[in-house]
Amino acid sequence: MEKMAISERKKKILAAVVEEYIRTAEPVGSKAIAQSGALNCSSATIRNELAELVNMGYLEQPHTSAGRVPTPMGYRMYVNELMERQKLSLEETEDINRRLNQKLQELDDTISGVSRLASQLTDYPALALTAQVSATIKRFDLIYVDANTFIIVLMLSTNSVKSKLVHLPLSVDENMVRRLASLFNAGFTGITADQVTPLLIHSTERAADDTMGLTSVVAAFVIETLTEANTPTAFISGENRLLNQPEFKDPEKAHKLMSYLSGGGYILPPGEEGAGPGADEIRVLIGPENVAEELKDSSVVIASYDAGDNTRGLIGVVGPTRMDYSAVAAKLSFLAAGLSRRLGSGEAPPEGMHNKLIIKGDDPNEHRG
Amino acid sequence: MEKMAISERKKKILAAVVEEYIRTAEPVGSKAIAQSGALNCSSATIRNELAELVNMGYLEQPHTSAGRVPTPMGYRMYVNELMERQKLSLEETEDINRRLNQKLQELDDTISGVSRLASQLTDYPALALTAQVSATIKRFDLIYVDANTFIIVLMLSTNSVKSKLVHLPLSVDENMVRRLASLFNAGFTGITADQVTPLLIHSTERAADDTMGLTSVVAAFVIETLTEANTPTAFISGENRLLNQPEFKDPEKAHKLMSYLSGGGYILPPGEEGAGPGADEIRVLIGPENVAEELKDSSVVIASYDAGDNTRGLIGVVGPTRMDYSAVAAKLSFLAAGLSRRLGSGEAPPEGMHNKLIIKGDDPNEHRG
DNA sequence: TATTAGCACTCGAAAGGCAAGAGTGCCAAC
DNA sequence: GTTGGCACTCTTGCCTTTCGAGTGCTAATA
Numbered sequence: 001m002e003k004m005a006i007s008e009r010k011k012k013i014l015a016a017v018v019e020e021y022i023r024t025a026e027p028v029g030s031k032a033i034a035q036s037g038a039l040n041c042s043s044a045t046i047r048n049e050l051a052e053l054v055n056m057g058y059l060e061q062p063h064t065s066a067g068r069v070p071t072p073m074g075y076r077m078y079v080n081e082l083m084e085r086q087k088l089s090l091e092e093t094e095d096i097n098r099r100l101n102q103k104l105q106e107l108d109d110t111i112s113g114v115s116r117l118a119s120q121l122t123d124y125p126a127l128a129l130t131a132q133v134s135a136t137i138k139r140f141d142l143i144y145v146d147a148n149t150f151i152i153v154l155m156l157s158t159n160s161v162k163s164k165l166v167h168l169p170l171s172v173d174e175n176m177v178r179r180l181a182s183l184f185n186a187g188f189t190g191i192t193a194d195q196v197t198p199l200l201i202h203s204t205e206r207a208a209d210d211t212m213g214l215t216s217v218v219a220a221f222v223i224e225t226l227t228e229a230n231t232p233t234a235f236i237s238g239e240n241r242l243l244n245q246p247e248f249k250d251p252e253k254a255h256k257l258m259s260y261l262s263g264g265g266y267i268l269p270p271g272e273e274g275a276g277p278g279a280d281e282i283r284v285l286i287g288p289e290n291v292a293e294e295l296k297d298s299s300v301v302i303a304s305y306d307a308g309d310n311t312r313g314l315i316g317v318v319g320p321t322r323m324d325y326s327a328v329a330a331k332l333s334f335l336a337a338g339l340s341r342r343l344g345s346g347e348a349p350p351e352g353m354h355n356k357l358i359i360k361g362d363d364p365n366e367h368r369g
Numbered sequence: 370m371e372k373m374a375i376s377e378r379k380k381k382i383l384a385a386v387v388e389e390y391i392r393t394a395e396p397v398g399s400k401a402i403a404q405s406g407a408l409n410c411s412s413a414t415i416r417n418e419l420a421e422l423v424n425m426g427y428l429e430q431p432h433t434s435a436g437r438v439p440t441p442m443g444y445r446m447y448v449n450e451l452m453e454r455q456k457l458s459l460e461e462t463e464d465i466n467r468r469l470n471q472k473l474q475e476l477d478d479t480i481s482g483v484s485r486l487a488s489q490l491t492d493y494p495a496l497a498l499t500a501q502v503s504a505t506i507k508r509f510d511l512i513y514v515d516a517n518t519f520i521i522v523l524m525l526s527t528n529s530v531k532s533k534l535v536h537l538p539l540s541v542d543e544n545m546v547r548r549l550a551s552l553f554n555a556g557f558t559g560i561t562a563d564q565v566t567p568l569l570i571h572s573t574e575r576a577a578d579d580t581m582g583l584t585s586v587v588a589a590f591v592i593e594t595l596t597e598a599n600t601p602t603a604f605i606s607g608e609n610r611l612l613n614q615p616e617f618k619d620p621e622k623a624h625k626l627m628s629y630l631s632g633g634g635y636i637l638p639p640g641e642e643g644a645g646p647g648a649d650e651i652r653v654l655i656g657p658e659n660v661a662e663e664l665k666d667s668s669v670v671i672a673s674y675d676a677g678d679n680t681r682g683l684i685g686v687v688g689p690t691r692m693d694y695s696a697v698a699a700k701l702s703f704l705a706a707g708l709s710r711r712l713g714s715g716e717a718p719p720e721g722m723h724n725k726l727i728i729k730g731d732d733p734n735e736h737r738g
Numbered sequence: 739t740a741t742t743a744g745c746a747c748t749c750g751a752a753a754g755g756c757a758a759g760a761g762t763g764c765c766a767a768c
Numbered sequence: 769g770t771t772g773g774c775a776c777t778c779t780t781g782c783c784t785t786t787c788g789a790g791t792g793c794t795a796a797t798a
Binding site for chain 2: 155163164237249251254
């Protein structure tokens with residue numbers, strides 16, 4: 001496997017192999033490429049080139065007398081340099097926009113809806129994850145309902161609102177509730193979950209003259225809410241679409257990957273959750289480039305969107321290494337842009353614009369020294 | 370296929386066939402039954418009996434010289450009369466209780482958690498659905514945050530609370546917010562979503578002297594909330610566990626069923642959603658007893674739980690007809706009882722009690738005239 | 739020197755044939 | 769009614785053969 005510059009013709013041939021293989025899932029032979037017409041030479045010439053591409057590590061043969069199949073390095077080269085940046089048709093963009101609007105209108109959990117949408121669009125399993133944020137409480141209200149009941153309303157720094165009905169065995173008077181509310185507003189706003197110490201709770205309890213454990217009930221809800229808000233949640237959908245792919249015709253294999261995915265396995269390298277692709281970038285992880293053992297012969301395409309409040313969420317797609325990178329990247333990118341526009345802090349590009357695709361990934365040579 | 374009374378011995382043999390087949394997924398032969406020791410007779414005798422059971426429609430042979438496999442009618446007989454009502458071990462019940470408590474403590478959506486739990490326990494795909502209720506609004510609050518922002522808080526008749534932050538382009542004064550709140554409390558409580566007519570909105574708008582469209586924003590949230598609360602939601606999880614079952618080794622088949630399930634396909638006969646099994650009942654639908662074409666060679670086991678507020682939710686499990694009915698029924702039943710105890714209106718049996726299992730289903734003969 | 743045609747070779751996939759084994763049905767004996 | 773025995777059937781697994789796609793190499797050609 002020698003290191004040498006790759007000629008223009010080799011690039012064309014490599015691209016042809018990758019694209020044909022993506023289409024058919026069968027090893028592609030010299031004859032098929034010759035006939036495809038992109039090159040003006042005979043199959044013999046192609047054979048020579050193919051042999052060299054194998055030598056260089058971009059292709060491999062399942063067995064001696066079969067066609068060629070791209071290696072992860074071959075896909076990487078394709079994704080980085082050869083792939084044509086696909087533009088979506090007008091109908092496609094309109095369709096996506098329409099469905100996106102619809103999803104976001106439903107009261108339904110945004111993130112799960114988006115993940116489902118991504119999966120439907122690409123026909124691969126898709127995942128969406130919310131950004132890691134550090135929310136605090138911005139405002140605190142208690143609504144007195146009746147002697148045994150009140151409602152806690154928390155407004156978070158992310159501008160979302162959480163509420164809960166509390167039902168008590170004992171009766172409280174309205175003044176106590178008011179007193180508690182102002183104490184919490186004073187003491188619990190702007191702090192994180194681990195700053196809600198037993199000490200703080202205790203002193204609030206005393207200040208409120210609370211002998212019924214009301215304070216701790218409320219404090220528990222505060223902790224719960226903050227913890228939940230700060231935990232990035234992942235949502236995976238369409239795992240079953242894996243079964244469309246011939247590489248998962250073996251139930252064992254399909255099952256392994258599917259349960260890894262539904263089990264909430266890490267997709268991005270740990271620590272990189274926040275460091276995913278930036279705006280207008282697409283990150284592609286091909287086969288062994290993935291850290292998780294279960295993903296070593298699958299590929300992942302990830303885009304990020306502006307989730308508002310200076311945080312970014314991720315949406316991605318998982319499939320076999322023989323994935324239609326071009327189409328998936330285009331769709332994800334458009335979807336992410338649409339999401340940013342709707343959720344984000346405002347400086348997103350206007351609707352309908354195709355933002356340029358910056359594909360970020362490893363250098364194709366780094367695996368080969 | 371003659372109609373005749375089924376002898377005790379035939380019952381024993383049928384049960385043995387079903388259980389062995391559930392265990393091994395292979396057609397079971399006369400020898401295996403003879404050796405299993407439940408009967409004191411030779412394989413030849415068993416062969417005679419088996420032949421008659423085939424005649425009667427309880428068993429069938431995949432091909433002439435293979436063992437026997439239960440027909441749906443055979444399973445039905447097994448479920449209705451032969452199956453021993455399995456009791457869970459102490460460890461199992463403790464495990465379930467522990468995990469149930471944990472699930473319900475998480476702020477997390479209860480229903481999805483329960484569905485996941487059911488799937489984990491049984492190792493089949495599981496679904497949970499909330500009951501169809503008709504919630505109304507019980508109480509209405511608006512919290513003024515600043516000139517451009519207020520919070521809507523709705524308390525529903527189901528005693529759940531929904532809230533939303535509203536951000537306005539124009540500024541409102543605090544009095545307007547207060548006025549709106551009392552108008553909504555007067556006019557919008559106790560009514561259903563379709564009673565929120567444009568007329569009502571319009572008159573409220575005028576009464577509030579609202580020229581900024583505030584009223585319709587709030588009304589829209591009311592409609593949204595009521596509609597959502599009244600829509601039964603289904604949650605399916607663990608679809609991928611289907612792949613554990615040898616009958617789904619064909620990816621085609623597995624994929625068909627899985628996408629039917631994730632697509633939110635109907636499980637119960639339409640119109641029967643509310644008429645599922647009652648308390649302490651288990652409903653079993655075997656193969657062709659299902660209405661959905663996609664379920665015709667799968668089985669479904671369903672229990673219902675008291676979801677409070679006089680409504681019942683469902684939890685169920687889907688698998689091949691060769692399903693471990695006994696174990697699944699026991700687990701689901703226990704799970705449903707546990708849920709009822711925690712969510713329900715109170716008259717549920719005390720923790721730890723094994724409630725009796727009433728298995729409801731079709732008469733085994735009805736398919737055979 | 740790069741390309742091409744031709745040809746022998748390789749190897750997997752598909753098709754056919756054979757033996758083994760499991761299970762049945764039936765008969766005759768108990 | 770039950771049982772042992774036996775011939776029969778049909779699947780499964782295995783082996784062999786065939787077929788064909790695709791290769792690598794060589795020699796001829798531009």
